[in-house]
Amino acid sequence: MFDTEKATAAAWFRDLRNEIVSVFEQLEDSHDTGPFSDAQPGRFEVKETKRHSDDGADAGGGLMSVMRGGRVFEKVGVNVSTVFGQLGERAQQAMATRKGIPGMTEDPRFWASGISLVAHMQNPHAPAVHMNTRMFWTPHAWWFGGGSDLNPCIEYDEDTAHFHATQKAHLDPHGPGHYPRLKEWADEYFFIPHRKRARGVGGIFLDDYCTGDWSSDFALTQDIGRAFLPAFLPLVEKRRQQSFDAADKDTQLIHRGLYAEYNLVYDRGTKFGLETGHDPDAVLMSLPPLAKWV
Template sequence: MEVVVMASQVLPVSSSAAGWSRSTFAAAKSPSSSCGKKALCVSSSSARKGLDLGADLSLHGKGISQRMPTAGRKLHVSAAVAEDRRIEQESMLSEKPTTLLREGEDSDDKNGLRARFEQMVFRIQNDVCAAVEAIDGGKFREDAWSRPGGGGGVSRVLQGGTVWEKAGVNVSVVYGSMPPEAYRAATGAASTKPGRIPFFASGVSSVMHPINPMAPTVHFNYRYFETDAPEGVEGAPRAWWFGGGTDLTPSYFFEEDVKHFHQVQKNACDKFDPAFYPKYKKWCDDYFLIKHRGERRGLGGIFFDDLNDRDPNELLAFATACADSVIPAYIPLIEKRKDMAYTQEQKEWQQLRRGRYVEFNLVYDRGTTFGLQTGGRIESILMSLPLTARWEYDHHPEEGTEEAKLLDACKNPKEWLL
């Protein structure tokens, strides 16, 4: 949001879908712009140089509280306002490129890690979209885009289908630089790194919301990340890691479905290390916790991040096996549940569970936060949100109902494969 500080009031000039990030409130136009003589216009560069704008102007994450500036007083602005997000506006492409890697070393080295990961995520996108279209009968819309700093992505979305209300499968291969808070969003690290941090990131991400409340939502994301030394820091090493996971979010609890889903994830993990599934299953339960409600958004799966403790070729193979597990884990559940009868009350419960999905993604999800703070493509970042959702005041399912059974499983994660 841009803010112009007037002589008697604070006016929000424009807003964006990035309003959830800590750097929501970008500063306004510079004093030399067309603000007018009665307006005090604060630039982010001025704020970074020490202009203190907080005593009479308070900025809050949910809106703007205003107090009338007093003569002789300094205005104070928070560090969040001063942060320069350096958003890169994407450019739409007429067709999908053969590669999104930069020309030169990255695109020429077909056996390099970046190239092989890009090949994998494009194949997964094709495979998953083909499996969804075969059941739904609809076709994905494809949008390709590029970033000025390098790379881009391919977004595919099926909306208003016969089986899925909304299904999306996105691929991105991007270059850029991020502020320290975006680094924390990407890594979950508590420490602060100085200066902006150059990065390379590639991944495939998907969320599928079916029409029938008896059929579950699924999410998966697998990514590879590299960072270079922060600006102004000499001799710092390059960091790299893999991350991702696949998790199931049903509205109604069918134990055999959950066991099947988890068994397929375990099979993929066991090919590499029998310790992987129990470790990453717990990580998934812990990560997808909606803290303000004390419940998980779904019934779990696997999740891992910052994985760099093994040979990168082995970890690439592991991420590939996990991505390949999505179709056999999920599609049989859709085929089993997509034509089941349901009531209007059951549809409304599905909408309430989707509301929980929205809450987690916009408040806690590291990928969403990172995308917004690094100026990612908004349509792709928010593709995960359902077409429809519902929030009822103080809603509690009746004890002993199927809805209460699902909620209990979300609050109390179980070991499904004992």
């Protein structure tokens, strides 16, 4: 059941991963003036990840691709995975309670595939960014999720405007109501309650998305993924050669502390990955290489 749709989604997430990895390495090669241009261009280190069930059986895996210490990217990870098996008791209860899915305790099988990206930049003027898209299936329901959000430590109104306008342009063909709803959802989701502030300048986000029309929902998910590079790359091109001082770098490190707090305390993907036995290095790839707290 749904084997064709699963294979189609997993292949697309892998293709998107390949495109982004290639573009980011090209960006490293092209950065030949400005801060960090005398460093070696960064390259992704690729590691195959494996997930095993409690009894040791194969339960899927994926690729963890991480670049560290490049000219443009201080640390960027682009992970893709396809995992399957049986949900544990806590996950079953979460599905039944938060998602309202009946029957999970009787048949707790699941399948999930997706891409997850987090980039932390060398230059404090260049914004950090997050993006993911995913498909989740159980015998009782299926849905899509994902989005992207911008996390600058030094904010520029024109950069924020470009990021949001590009996402809106990709979502509008699916209906004019999508962008404002997904923007509001991102504002709510990427909020740090104990700091009483957002972790960045927002973006788009959706979860548990299922209209009953798989092709239509997948097309929307694809355009969320397609929006990422045109929304983000022009901002990096604009800021990567900008000069900065020690105070700017300090601001960046403190802002990264907010990012780490959110991902460790609130992020659903982090919790799900760790609770279902996925490779912890891949799950925690999103954490910045350096951070600071006042």
